[in-house]
Amino acid sequence: MAKRNPETTARNKIINELTAQLQEIHDEVLKATGFDSVHSLHGKIGGKFDQFIDIKNEVISSPEHFISLWLEGYKKNLIDRGAYAENSNLYETYKLLQKYTIFKDYLFIFLKRVYLRNYEALSKKRPLIEDAEIYIGQNNANYGILITPRFANGSWENDKSEIRHFKKQYWSIGHILETGFIIPSKNDKMTFKDIPDYLNFFVNVIVRNSGSKYEMEIAEHYREFVLNHERPENIPLLIPEFRYEGIDVIHKYRLDYTIIEPNDLNKIGFELSPWSTHGQLNGTKGMTQAEINEKAKSNFEKEMTKHKNYFKKHAIFSMIYTDEELKDTKNIFNDMKKYLEPKTSTTQLKLHIFDDFFKNDVTKK
Structure with a gap:
């Protein structure tokens, strides 16, 4: 059985507590405002939050952030109505919120509950459409990872x-x-x-197919890390063989490993570059020193072009590891672990909107 997510459990507990708080004061709020039912009351304050907030693009980090955006959107909506603002139902509710503290308290509790009920959708940064699918793996053994x-x-x-x-x-x-x-171009997946099943495929099929002992060692470090983690499902994928040109069979480059951080969606690449495959020159017999130097320069420029193109097209910053560092892949994986633990993003709240909204008539400015 999957381990219960303690964050979800805690969030549901708070939602239930907020519901109880609303129930305790809704009769008083109805009496003060004159609304004839809780349904009508909620229609006035809860039916338009996607009208006041750009929920398709905003990444909302907390209930307070959600409330401040709601108030700011409500204020802008009134201002945009100009001379007609005072004739709207929106303005009528606004004046009731200014007049009755109990109604304001109810609004804040209600909006906090709305946020927590929709936490997963509201708090995550969404990838751009063009970044919402990636392809990995060798030619003729490639796979796609999509979101929906x-x-x-x-x-x-x-x-x-x-x-x-x-x-x-x-x-x-x-x-x-x-x-x-x-499976590209085929109606199959x-x-x-479970997690061990995925990790077995990750190590023994995808990574093993690369033929790199260094990639295999790191894959094993990752498998151990995931299996011993308290919250393994939240760990970012260690993405092997990220394909620069996407699904195209003919493509220029693959990164050995890539991590996409869950909160801000930053991409970090890890390139394992032993001299034997990335620097060593073969077929130099009979070549002059100048010709050898030119060949070495060409190889170096090709490798650097790869990383620059990854950065330009995909905003992937790559960390490059050479022979001395590859002697201990555990240290390399320790670098990776910095990006495998989700970070908490913070957003500066526009706290002034709280006082401004309730103390001043925004339509008079």
Whole structure:
């Protein structure tokens, strides 16, 4: 049985407490405001939050952040109405909120509950549509990772309308358990029954196919890390063989490993560059020193172009490890672990809106 998410449990407990608080004061609020039912009351304060907040693009970090955005959107809506603002139902509710403290208290509790009920959708940064699918692996053994995959007209695509509602952390272990790998141009998937099943495929099929002993060692470090973690589903994927040109069979580059951080969606690449495959020159017999130097220069420029193109197209910063560092892949994995633990993002709240909204008539400015 999957381990219960303690954050979800705690959040549900708070939601229940907020519901109890609303029930305790809703009769008093109805009496003060003159609304005839709780349904009518909630229609006035809860039916338009997506009108006041750009929920498709905002990443909302806390209930306070949500409330401040709601108030700011409400204020802007009134101001934009100009001379007609005072004739609107919106203005009528606004004046009731200014007049009755109990109604303001009810609003804050209600909006806090709205936020917590929609926490997963509101608090996550959503990837751009063009970044919502990635492809990995060797030629003829490549796989796709989408967020809301569906097969239509002979190919895979994301259901764009559902990306925001995806409940798992994007590009995490939980993500791959939810979606599996899609098989390009074929209505088929590679799915996994549990975390050990996925990790076995990750190590012994995808990474093993690369033929790199260094990639294999790091894959084993990752498997051990995930299996011993308290919250394994939230760990970002260690993405092997990220394909620079996407699904195209003919492509220029692959990164050995990539991590996409769950909160801000930053991409960090890890390139393992032993001299034997990335620097050593073969076929130099009979070449002049100048020709050898020119060949070495060409190889170096090719390698640097690879990393620059990854950064320009995908905003992937790559960390490069050479022979001396590759002697101990555990140290390399320790670098990776810095990006495998989710970070808490913070957003500066516009706290002034709280006082401004309730103390001054915004339509008079």
